[in-house]
Amino acid sequence: MNKGTFEKLKTTFQYEIVEYAYITDNYTRSLYYTIEMLQEHPADAWLITQVGKVLNNCYTAQKAHILGKRVELPSPGFNSGYNLLLQFIQNLYLEEFASISYHYLHQYSSQLNYYAYFKKEYITSSQLIKQ
Amino acid sequence: MIKHLLTVALFLFTSSLYAQSKLSIENVYSAYLRNSGTIMENNQIKGYFFLYQSDKIDKRTNEYTLQIVDENLNKVKDIKFQDSKKISLLEAAYNGNSLSFLFKNEENKTLDMKVYGIDGKLKYTYSREYTKKTEDLMKRYETMHTDEGTNQNVFDLGEKGYASVLPLRDGKTRTYEVDYYSSQSKSYWKYVPTDDEERYAQAEFLGATDSLIILEVMKRNRALSGKVTSHMVGIDITTKKKIFDLDGENDEFVLVPSNVIPLKGTGKILVMGSYFDKGDNVAKDASKGLAIYEIDGKGNVLSKTYNSWGSDFAKYLPTGSKGKLDKVGYLYIHKLIRTANGKIFAVGEGYKRQVSAGGVALTMLVAAGGSYGRTSTTKIVTTDMVIMEFNDKFKVTGATIYDKTNNTAELMLSDFNSQHAIAILLKMTGGFDYEFTTSDADNSTFTICYSDWVRSSDYKGLTFNTLRYNGAKFTKDKIDLKSKASKMTVLPAKAGSVMILEYFKKDKKLESRLEKIG
Numbered sequence: 001m002n003k004g005t006f007e008k009l010k011t012t013f014q015y016e017i018v019e020y021a022y023i024t025d026n027y028t029r030s031l032y033y034t035i036e037m038l039q040e041h042p043a044d045a046w047l048i049t050q051v052g053k054v055l056n057n058c059y060t061a062q063k064a065h066i067l068g069k070r071v072e073l074p075s076p077g078f079n080s081g082y083n084l085l086l087q088f089i090q091n092l093y094l095e096e097f098a099s100i101s102y103h104y105l106h107q108y109s110s111q112l113n114y115y116a117y118f119k120k121e122y123i124t125s126s127q128l129i130k131q
Numbered sequence: 132m133i134k135h136l137l138t139v140a141l142f143l144f145t146s147s148l149y150a151q152s153k154l155s156i157e158n159v160y161s162a163y164l165r166n167s168g169t170i171m172e173n174n175q176i177k178g179y180f181f182l183y184q185s186d187k188i189d190k191r192t193n194e195y196t197l198q199i200v201d202e203n204l205n206k207v208k209d210i211k212f213q214d215s216k217k218i219s220l221l222e223a224a225y226n227g228n229s230l231s232f233l234f235k236n237e238e239n240k241t242l243d244m245k246v247y248g249i250d251g252k253l254k255y256t257y258s259r260e261y262t263k264k265t266e267d268l269m270k271r272y273e274t275m276h277t278d279e280g281t282n283q284n285v286f287d288l289g290e291k292g293y294a295s296v297l298p299l300r301d302g303k304t305r306t307y308e309v310d311y312y313s314s315q316s317k318s319y320w321k322y323v324p325t326d327d328e329e330r331y332a333q334a335e336f337l338g339a340t341d342s343l344i345i346l347e348v349m350k351r352n353r354a355l356s357g358k359v360t361s362h363m364v365g366i367d368i369t370t371k372k373k374i375f376d377l378d379g380e381n382d383e384f385v386l387v388p389s390n391v392i393p394l395k396g397t398g399k400i401l402v403m404g405s406y407f408d409k410g411d412n413v414a415k416d417a418s419k420g421l422a423i424y425e426i427d428g429k430g431n432v433l434s435k436t437y438n439s440w441g442s443d444f445a446k447y448l449p450t451g452s453k454g455k456l457d458k459v460g461y462l463y464i465h466k467l468i469r470t471a472n473g474k475i476f477a478v479g480e481g482y483k484r485q486v487s488a489g490g491v492a493l494t495m496l497v498a499a500g501g502s503y504g505r506t507s508t509t510k511i512v513t514t515d516m517v518i519m520e521f522n523d524k525f526k527v528t529g530a531t532i533y534d535k536t537n538n539t540a541e542l543m544l545s546d547f548n549s550q551h552a553i554a555i556l557l558k559m560t561g562g563f564d565y566e567f568t569t570s571d572a573d574n575s576t577f578t579i580c581y582s583d584w585v586r587s588s589d590y591k592g593l594t595f596n597t598l599r600y601n602g603a604k605f606t607k608d609k610i611d612l613k614s615k616a617s618k619m620t621v622l623p624a625k626a627g628s629v630m631i632l633e634y635f636k637k638d639k640k641l642e643s644r645l646e647k648i649g
Contacts, residue, residue: 065610068631068644073203093627094649 018050027054027061028071032085045115048108052121055101059128062094098128155642167632169623170225170249175572176202176625180230181632181641182220188213197230199251202625204643210251218243222295226287229254229314233285233295235261244285244293246314255317259310264299288339291315291368296336296346299323307334309344309366320371324348334364335555338391340400342368343428347388347404348376349414349551359414361387363402365430375430384437386422387413387551390467390477399433400426403467403477406437414549420444421464421477423525436525447530448517456481459514459532463554465565471573473523476600478579480565481514482557485537511553512537513564516581518598518605533598533607535583538564566595569623575602578648580621580629582612595621595629599649608649616642 001009014037021030031054038047061067073090074083092100102125105118112118170178178201186194197210217237224231234243242265244257284295292313299306309322324332331351338345348362363386365374379385388404402425405418420439426432437443440450449457456462460483468476486509514537520529540562557563570577579598585591593612598605612619616633624630624645632643 062647065646065648068646073205073645075203075205077205090628090647094647 015046018047022050022054025070026072027058028082028086028089030054031089032082035085045108045112045118048105048112049115049118049121052101052105052118052125055097055104056121056124056128058089058092059094059097059101062097095129098125098131101125102129155640167620167622168223168225170199170230171227176569176623178202178207179204179622179630179643180223180225181643182223182232183641185211187216191216197232197247197251199230199249200643204630204645208251210247222285224285224287224293226293226314227290229292231285231287231293231312231314244295244312246293246312254314255312257312257319264301265297284336286336286339288344288368289341291341292318294336294339294344294368296334298333304330306330306332307348309334309346311344311368311371322366322371322373324373333555337363337388337402338393338400339368340393340428343374343400344368345391345400358412361385361413363388363430365428374428377426377430377432382435383409384419384422385409385411385413386424387418388424389464392467392469394425394469398428400428401467401469401475402426403464414551417461417550421519421527423475423521425525434525438521438525438527443527444519444530447519447527448532456517456532459483459517460512461550461554462517463557463563465563466568466579468568468570468574468577470577470602471575475521475523475525476577477519477521478565478568479517479519480563480581481517482511482540482554482563483514484509484553485512486510511540511557511562513540513557513562516565516579516598518579531605535564535581535596536585538584566621567623569626569629571626576600576626578627580623582621597629597648599627606649610646610648 014033018030018033018037021027021033031051034047034050034054038044038051041047058067058071061070071089072078072086074086078086101121105122105125108118109122167179167181169176170180178199181198181200183196183198184193185196188194192213193216194211194213197212198206199208199210201207215236215238218234219237220232221235221242222233228249230247230249232245232247234245236243240260241258242261245253246255246257248254284297286294286296288294288311292311292315294312295310297308297310299308306324311320311322313319332348334346334348336344337347343365346364346366348364350360350362351358360378363375363377366372367374384406385408386402386404386406388402390403392401393399394401401423403421403423406420406422407413407416407418418440420437420441420443422438423436424432425434440456444450444456459481462479462481464477464479466478468478470476513535515535516533518531518533519527522528540557540560564581564583566580566582568577568579577600579600581596583594583596585594590611590613595610595612597608599608610621610629612621614633615635617636618634620632622630622632627649628645628647630643630645632641634641
């Protein structure tokens with residue numbers, strides 16, 4: 001494998017990790033990796049959308065009382081940054097998931113209006129905030 | 132190469148992604164979910180303990196594990212010990228610095244109280260034989276040894292230790308025994324009342340202060356033609372002496388206490404209970420309302436406030452005659468909560484007698500067959516939850532009924548005549564639907580939890596319900612509890628959450644997770 005392919009795979013794998021965490025019902029891991037990647041790629045539309053998607057789904061899961069199956073709890077085995085995120089999630093009330101998601105996505109609404117994946121999550125968050 | 136990389140990456144992330152969202156304990160051969168409980172400090176959840184059979188060593192011996200986890204379900208300590216397969220755990224309690232377990236050992240015919248430190252080390256063992264006198268208690272445990280039962284006889288006394296209140300029977304004499312087990316030093320005492328009139332007495336633990344164990348004692352006074360009288364008894368934890376025995380003989384009304392709250396830093400104790408006209412039979416007659424007394428540590432009554440069903444509660448609740456609330460029935464007070472601003476909330480649950488269609492049909496069948504059976508024609512149902520609010524002068528300022536299904540309580544004695552005795556029986560057998568109340572440190576917000584059996588078009592099964600008070604108003608939430616687990620229970624958790632504990636017998640697996648509410 002040449003260096004170019006290797007670098008390309010490395011980048012792709014990072015997105016795969018975020019998605020894998022999400023589809024295996026580990027919302028907090030997915031959110032943590034997303035935020036970590038956003039620091040390197042702050043304008044990445046997919047990552048921005050993923051933040052909203054995770055928060056929207058936290059709202060839905062808490063409403064169905066299954067959020068406990070989807071998020072991890074703070075543990076001495078985790079690094080401090082991840083524990084901070086986990087504690088933050090623990091402290092949020094139901095309506096705050098929707099509220100944060102909506103206001104976060106709203107600031108990108110004009111520039112990412114072309115992106116269907118973004119539009120879907122943005123509309124969802126605006127509906128959740130009204131519930 | 133790519134395949135290899137993918138495999139490594141996948142392995143790394145699947146292992147790191149193995150969620151800590153729930154705790155799963157394998158090799159659980161047998162578990163009663165009531166053998167688990169919460170570890171609390173200053174009224175806040177700090178962790179949990181689970182005790183279960185973890186292995187079978189040989190024909191006579193089992194291995195048991197006591198697992199301690201923190202408030203986020205991270206394992207802190209597991210203590211394994213081997214003991215006879217003929218031991219069974221009857222009760223468990225936590226008091227801030229130790230965990231206590233009351234075991235029944237059928238081989239030695241002993242009741243063994245084992246006190247463990249939070250580090251998992253066995254601190255003290257207190258052993259006493261069980262005899263014919265404690266037969267009633269053993270029978271009670273036999274019927275209770277299911278997940279429906281709740282801890283009834285071992286109570287924490289703060290950092291000092293534990294108390295147990297046991298019924299005793301010797302011939303026609305029925306009395307009680309209070310045992311004190313220290314968790315600070317190897318120290319134990321036993322209190323058995325010696326008064327003549329306590330030849331027929333039944334005691335219930337109401338609560339404790341730093342220095343007192345407070346009991347509600349119902350005595351049958353033979354000198355007064357078998358009339359039942361209600362007493363509030365305070366026993367000194369250090370000296371074992373009876374400090375007071377309040378019977379309200381000189382009061383305008385008679386109080387039957389049901390809840391106490393020690394008022395921290397004041398030396399005062401708040402007592403709530405039903406009150407009756409003087410001369411009423413407190414076991415059978417209807418109460419006039421709810422009273423709140425303030426007493427000091429010597430048993431001196433400092434203030435008395437009465438809230439009658441007929442006038443005070445009638446402003447907020449549909450009260451009928453004879454101490455009954457229309458539709459709700461009689462009210463049992465489960466919990467008193469005093470908030471930081473001096474308000475008091477009382478959590479009540481209704482119960483009433485209903486005609487049992489099955490019982491009537493069976494009685495008719497038995498009668499048609501020419502014999503007279505002892506089939507009950509009535510049944511006891513628990514009804515709605517009632518939350519009452521009192522101001523800092525202890526007068527009622529509001530009350531709300533929260534609808535719940537009329538759930539049938541499995542009581543053998545539903546034709547029993549005393550509303551008070553029925554309430555005690557319901558409490559003893561876990562017949563009420565009220566589960567627990569969690570709050571933050573100063574009670575400025577709290578959550579009242581109760582279960583309910585729902586039969587609607589959308590859902591049929593057990594639900595777990597919460598009433599969350601945010602300092603201004605209550606909001607309701609409901610969790611459907613349908614699960615593939617063999618057994619399931621919900622335990623208190625940190626503010627705003629509950630812990631769901633499930634036992635999967637086939638997989639020998641105990642799973643727990645925190646679920647946010649409200």
